[in-house]
Amino acid sequence: MGLKRSEFLFFAWRNRKLRIGVSIVIFFVILAIVGPFLTKYPPNEYVEAAAFPPSKEHWFGTTIFGQDVFSQFVHGLKATFVVGLIGGTIGTFLGILIGFTAGYRGGMVDEVLNMVTNIVLIIPTLAVLIIIAAYLTVRGILTESVLIGLTAWPWAARAIRAQTFSLRVRDYVDLARMSGVGSMKIIFGEIAPNMMSYLLLVYILQFGGAVLNAAALDFIGLGPTNTISLGLMMNYALLWAALPLGIWWWFVPPGLAITAIVGALYVTNVGLDEVFNPKLREM
Amino acid sequence: MLQVENLTVYYKTLRGYVRALERATFTVADGEIMGLAGESGCGKTTLGHSIIYLRPPMNYIEGRVVLDGQELPIWDMERMREFRYRHVSLIPQYAMNALNPTRKIGKMIAELLESREMNYDEILPELKRRLDLVQLSHDVLKMYPIELSGGMKQRTVMVVSTLLNPSLLIADEITSALDVSTQKAVCEMLVEFRDRGFVKSTIIITHDISILYQIADSILVMYAGQLSEKAPTETIFRDARHPYTQMLIGSLPKVGVRYQEERLRGIPGSPPQLLDPPPGCRFRDRCPVAFDRCVEVPPFLEISPGHFVACWRAY
Amino acid sequence: MSRYLGRKLLIYLLTFFLAVTIDWLIPRLMPGDPINVMISRLGPRNPQEVQLLREYYLKIFALDVPMWQQYINFWKSVFRGDLGRSTLFFPRPVLDIIKASVPYDILLLLPAILLSWFAGNNFGALAARRRWLDNTVLPLGYILTATPYMWLALLLAWALGIVAGIFPIAGAYSFDLRPHLSWRFIQDLLLHWFLPFLSLFMVMFGGWAIGMRNMIIYELEADYSRYLEALGAPQGLIRRYAFRNALLPQITGLALQLGTIVAGAVATEVVFAYPGIGNLIVQAIQNQDYFLIQGCFLFIILGVLLANLLIDIAYVIVDPRTRLGMTGEAA
């Protein structure tokens, strides 16, 4: 696991999965940033006649109200990345905090944290999210992201706990401990560096999970009430009968983007895993 | 009788070939226990494995392996399958984890034997005898690997690996994970297996030369993918000709004391990397007695009966 | 083994306790007064009338005693199987409403989860063996597992329901039928069931296939596989072992996935207006029917706990390590 940076970049570039995955994600990131400048229509403005199929003027057509789907799409993309970033970061952070503590301290602390993790793991996230989201009358992307992050940590905590556990008993950690190095120093000096690659993988999965969770929440109608998102687009499309009316350009792009982004993240994850783990490296 | 001729095996990596084993030529006689020694990464494991289990990223380049007069198709995973276990067998370095954790040991052996079209029930009496021999209860067969201690697992694997009386047994670092007393017992078992004729020839791969002193008939020393010296054990310890062997022996703290460090600190410098090794003798850079000639590759020559060495100084 | 299951049981009991407590808190923490909603629906015209109705409903919803008493009463009624009355479907008892939905969830989720698990695992194992499968079909697995449930549901509803017109896209059975035992009804039921099932199945299938493929590759690299190979065991045996051992984390994965699956089922049921708990809970939320939310939440938790327990038992059966008390990190 102790790959040198140059070596890492070398293998990373050689890995096709990583190349494809990262390219797709970067493509959508750029689209989310540049997209709003490519369209002159605000996402919720009525700009044109209703339910126009894709055309030169409206790349992704218009909604049943005559809103520009492309504009909604790129704004929704932005929201998607925000949710992934914030939700993923919080989820990973909590996972690290709890997983590290449990795995490193062991004993009672571990027992208790492990039990808490297991309990939170069993209670279906969505059920909790639904309740919390219903409680909040005003909801924004930020609140949503935080909520998702707060409920997504258990599996990460468990995985990190197991990793820490195995690293903790390694010789060099023992050596450090015996020579009187402080806990924090051991965690961040000895254990964390050896887990960086693993944490990166966890983060990617948390990111993807947050995006999917947000889409589900938005779709059920518990998402942000004050902005557009990809999940909301699908929600509106369903509410406004895009299916029987055949307005496919309304609900295909948002789902496609989520699938592409999350799928690309997963592929990136596998690619990275191969880079970090020489056993899996393609020869 | 094992004859290895000119065996060359490379590792294929993204950056090119790693020349892990080059032009190995030696023989192991029937009944001989040959120790294979050298630093980590010198190619000794590559050599051991390529005789039984040559798989990517290992790449067969050239050479022949002949066992009891029959050439082993080591370059062909499928054809080689037939020879494994019956003729060549292995006690792996990872003996602790070599048993499927979710199968009872007896069942696993049965399935292994049946997959090789043999009858477990016929072999069972012999299996039990051998378990007795290594002082394992027959109950082991009804147990899962997790129920056994490390030493028990090691012995189980030894029994399993030698069950079909192979001509050649390759024992790869079998002692490294054991404590000193168990180490000794395991070594004695290897000798006993040979004495009882369970195996004909044995190759013991280890970085711990002191072990070999006790049980090996001969020792083959490797350095950086090439053979340095092979001789009867006594000769190696008393009259090593290759400077590397001499330094290896000299670096031993004391015979019989377990040596833990993987790299021999007594020898200054480090082995060349094998991706693109320098021409000539590969020990040249670290050799205290190197001279002009060493830019040529020294041949592995028999300088006295049974004593082979690859060093311009030694001829 | 008893220690392992004992620990698990303790966790489940704690979870159950916590869940019921959270559940009890729901209508008490949520904004808005469910009683007011009921009263406003009756449109009283003067304050006396409002007061009368308020007392009436407080009694009906068992909110007319002190908090601690309410909490104890709630536990009692949970064990009695009395989940109170719905405000949205007033005056129907919550349990009644849920009972009418549960069969549809069983019908939809059980086959979707189990079939996708079996098919996904087998396919993943196959992909690990065949390079071309690995390279061509596996990306499909990644796409499927990254697909939001409702998007696939929308696509299927649109393509097979609207454009091709093969499948109905709403409800559990046609409106011209009354539930009864006949081929016609079963056929109709299956026709309505198929698309929601398929959309759930496909997304989950992708996840299992990929998980299995990765696990198998790890297992094939494991020491015991290499040892067997060195002893000349045929690929068949090695793969059999690898498959079996790779299955273990997949069983644990099933337990971990249950929460996500519930979420997926909710979205899918919404798309197809399938009358399961998922649809119910969304309706309950949109109408702030806290008592119904309570009931649905409790049922989901119970379902997940039960499923976890079954998975644990299954795990004990297949993994000797847990049976021998060497728990390690199993589920």
Add this chain to the structure above:
Amino acid sequence: MSRKLTFVILSALVVGSLLLTACQPQTVTVTVVQTVPVKETVPVVITPTPGPSPVVYPRNETLYTSGKQWGPPTSWNPLTGGDIAMGVVGLCHETLFIYDPLKNEFIPWLAESGKWVSDNVYEVKIRQGIQWQDGQPLTAKDVVFSFEVRKITGASFSYIWDWLEKVEAVDDYTVRFTFKDPRYQEWGYVLYSLAIVAQHVWEGVPEADVPTTPGVPPTCSGAYVYETHSEDRMVWKRNENWWGTKLLGLSVGPKYIVDIVNPSNNVALGLFLKGEMDLSNNFLPGIATLVEGGYGVKTWYDDPPYMLSANTAFLFMNTKKKPMDDPAFRKAMAYAINVDEIVTKVYGNIVQKANPTGLLPVWEQYVDQAVVDELGFSYNPDQAKRILDQAGYKDVDGDGFREAPDGSKIELKVIVPFGWTDWMESIKVIANGAQAVGINLQPDFPDFPSYWEMVPGGTFDMAINNFGSNLSSTPWTFYNWVFYHPIQDTMFSGNFGRYENEEVFGLVDQLDRVPVEDIEGMKAVMSQIQRIQLTEMPAIPLWYNGLWAQWNETYWTNWPSAAEGAPKYLPCTWNGYFNMTAILMLTELKPAQ
């Protein structure tokens, strides 16, 4: 693990759960909430029509409708003030008269005739030969009971006893109503809205349970009998012994009426396009395209607005809050809203822009055009800005939004229930319009219960509502809703903005007391109301919601419509519309073959 075995188990599970679902009994809750049975009582519930119920409803004898039920049907009790299932009043329970809004006339129904015998006494003759569905005769004592039972707190129409003095049966078929305060307009409304219930069924129910019992299946007198219901449907079956056939020579076409609970626009439209639904009273987006596009979709008119108008959507402004307490601000709001954009973009022209008075087209004759010409408003942002400027609303801090004349910030929200998509889109337009003239108004979508707590509770800023502006026999219902009074803690019945003006309240009360036939007298009062309304602008009329109705003729023909020769009845299954001639629509429907 044996894969074969697992497969067997799996298949068994699938089949098992299938059977489970199939055998799920159609829960007809026959139990009644019987708390204290003091005396020997007749249960509310009678046994359903004997004989096996069909499991498949023959398509050509069944009418599929949708639009009334937004949740599962839960109550069949016409005495409750709450939500009752589709058809409970109209198909099942009947009224003394029905009212035809298109012709503005009352049609005697259970009553044979009715007339004011003096200023404060009204007398009704009941038809002879009407039977309840259980065979008992319907007589004057049932009618008397139906009014007396309304004295129970919580029962629907209990308010009539504020002005009704007594009801008595003169003989078996004559009922006399004596009023302490004759409200002619309101009485007309009661005559065709109040359901007559069977005394022998209801007199045994404990008083406290009367407003809350679900009362299923109900005993009634109407053309349809309760058949069954489930979460997603309500099924009625034709009453073959209906009195209407004998006495009026009428017979209803469909043997079964299956009313489908609206799952979503998506599903409703899907079913409708497939011909699985005959009459949809949903608001279906894109219906204009479908009508024009040859999908076989029919509506009342062939051209925009396609639908009749059913009620007026208002923007209520909370006059108890600043700055909505300022008529100038309210007036500016009226000028700032681009209703045309809502009509064309959000509704695709299936609704009409409201008259500045908000009066429905059927009440056109009551609009005082002179007042409207003088005081009426239309979309005009510049005018809105001028009014605001004059009233002192200026952007002091330069954030692009105006502050109140006292310098305080204005931050307002306009709300509609979440999921009410057309309204959600509409308030976005409204908010945009307000922002364009410098009013910081943001759209917000609370869930319905929150919305319905905020609006009657007076905690909102602005909200769209139309609940009480329905089509009726009298514009008094409309004004009573807009200017509902007195102002209370919770305003459930209108005037959500809590606009207080004794003068207009008095005028509304005065209108109620104008005899129904006195059109000129009504106009005189209403002209004064309209003057105040347009000057004070307590609430802004926006558009007329349509009487959403679209049907296809695959299985049923002879639908009512504006077309020549077509029946002229209201094609609507909403509450209250069966007694506004929709029941007569059913008598006109003919099977397609």
